[in-house]
Amino acid sequence: MPVQDLSLKLAGEAGQGVESNGAGFARALTRAGLYVYTASDYMSRIRGGHNSYLIRASAEKVRVHRDHLHLLLAFNPQAVTTHLGELVPEGAIIYDEGMKVPEAQVAAAGVQLFPLPLRELAEKVGGSRIMVNTAALGAATAVMGLDLSHVESVILDNFGSKKGAAVAEANLKVARAAYETAGERYADRFPWKLPKVANAPRRYLLNGNQAIAMGALAGGCRFISAYPMTPASSIFEWLTAQGPKYGVVSKQMEDEIAAITMAIGASYVGARAMTATSGGGLSLMVEALGLAGMAEVPLVVVNAMRPGPSTGMPTRTDQGDLLFVTHLAHGEFPRLILAPGNVRQCFEAGYRAFNLADKYQTPVIILTDGFLASSLETVDLEDLPFDEVTIDRGELLDGAALDQLEERYARFRVTESGISPRALPGHPKAVYTTPSDEHTEYGAFESEDAANRLQQHPKRMRKLETARAEMQGPTLYGPADAEITLVGWGSTLGALFEAVEILNEERPGTANLLHFTDLWPFPPAAEEALARTRRLVVVEENYTGQFARLLASETGRKADHLITRFDGRAITPDYVLQNLKEAAVHAGSQAV
């Protein structure tokens, strides 16, 4: 387990700046040379409700948050009662001294109270009560033993450009005052210190959605049409914000059906086009996905999962759309599914999806979720591998190739790979029609001819077999031979990785992890990887064990044990360990 590993949480009402201050503080810690992972917890409302923002920081790489806290910045009384149970003994609560807290209860938990005149400092030093957040962050910086310079740099960045130098200066003063007061009163009493990291390389702080969007941009995506839906909207917003600089056309449409069909229209004529949505929106997009499959139009669709059905839990996380996505739309058509597990994999999925879509001329779905979408992760430059980005348009005929065409162009030519060389509309030698009806290789329809169907349908489906060869993973983490193998997919990567680390520290050889990012077509290396495992524990965030079912249907291998979570919260290492222990899955479990 990483040493000097500290978790703190900001908690208060929506509108109290919990999320924005948390993200700013995470950036300051990253600038201080630390690795950070955040988990936000907010409700679907603009004001009120209870929000919290967890930041885990360490000098070593952190891949996920934990269930325990060392420090709580409580902006209202509810924050104390809600999160007291998460604090470890000797952990502390920073709060305004004017706020009432259940002192006996806190003492019983072995937790320390660090009351401070946060509001007074905000009002007297800064001139506005709103700076109480800044005061709390200044105080937190002091008790953790960091110097204030990185917090100051984030304040300057955040307020300097937007709100003017005066506001920035006022915030700096408040942060310094709180830093000094808290340092004097409490720094000695707080046992956990974050180290000063000298000469750390420049690192980057971003969430999965930003990484997907940036990967897509790097991969040549220049068109996005979407309809806002949590937790997918930030992909759309990021590409919209960057759009003017890179020539990205961004269009908010009247509904999700219009969003996906507009992207299909843009892709049909040659743009690298995408849309992003969550389950409810994806449900509306289903028929259009079938159109892209039948018409052989490349298309990238991001589905950021949240708990369903219906409106479900809009701001929470879930992995309940897996089997929906593997089967969605009537009839059969090839679709590819990627489920990245961290920021790096999101970036890779962002550009890979476009190459795969162009190559196989069919929809590619990126499955992410509310947790991965919004959790910030500190990454190194190598985790945003721009140098590895390629743009592969597959069998796309350019103008020169079409000029030389001697025979009539057959858009849906039957080939062994199933891939038909594609011409974009606009060339005199490649004037063709694409019907959503079954069609001949020239695109003529009303051909309900059985012999033609027996050519065209297998041609399309063969693309899936062709694509299977390049489906990657699963990736094995941990010792090759272990008593149990945890199996996961998508955003649980960090939690499972750390659970395996902890298990093997306690008892070497206990566990390893097989993690899947490429889900469909099912990667060919899966069977061999599974053959080397002993007890298989599938871990996923849904009720029915959808991946365990997929695994069984694709490989014949059944899970020995299933750990699920479907309360809308992300699986953590602690959740996995607790469940393994309760189920006594492995030999050491009684001792854990």
Place this chain on the structure above:
Amino acid sequence: MLDLKLYKSENRPTWCPGCGDFGILNAIKQALAQLEIWPHEVLFVSGIGCGSKLPDYINANGFTTLHGRALPIAQGAKLANPGLHVIAVTGDGDGYGIGGNHFLHAIRRNINITHIVENNMVYGLTKGQYSPTSAKGFISSTTPEGAIERAVNPLALALANGGTFVARGFSGDPKHLAEIIAQAIQHPGYALVDVLQPCVIYNRVNTYEFYEQRVYKLEETDHDPTNPEQAWERAHEWGERIPIGVIYRETGVPTYEEQVSVLQGGGPAQTPPRLLTEAEREALLAELA
């Protein structure tokens, strides 16, 4: 004027003898020839229905899509490649019923596409159910006691929603229709051409005879298509006399794509995708540090 034979498809229409779609197909070919638009310079996007089979029957780029979804697909194609002439072809159920929401927004968005609606006021391909434009009282297999709702008035909807080109044609007068379609294609912005089109099998009310007795050409009157009040009045004229021609035309309104900064140098489909430069990567990374 190009040769009409350029647009001849190898596929023979499967429309019923006497179907109004023949007249519409001929008028479209006529308009393209007149405007000297080559088959590879135009993209037809249709939905599903009898009339939406049209792209198969004309030699030009074509995409027959989903019921109701031709408009967003056409708009996406136009934004990605503004160099193509994009013509959406839908029926009345397709364009005003299942695709009604897209219709409302396409009007106000004003992307430079042409929308031709083959309005036969009945569902033909599914064999005779009433449609959004069926008259109140229209008897069909699903309205045995007569349609209860009032019919959609597409022209008034287009006017109310800020449409910049609103016209109506009649498939029984392909020459006149070709003129309207040519003007619609030339109009910068979303151009609606609602075409009165008899269904000789399932609509025994709105027949050729019905229309021939009623239609009159607006250009033969003193109608001023730039006058919104007159347009509103003509859009509501339905009875003994039915106007055909350009109801309303508003010039000088910029198209959607003219107002999008990134489209000023062409659309994203007109330039091959490229890798980011070192400077661009650094700019992106700098924001994340």
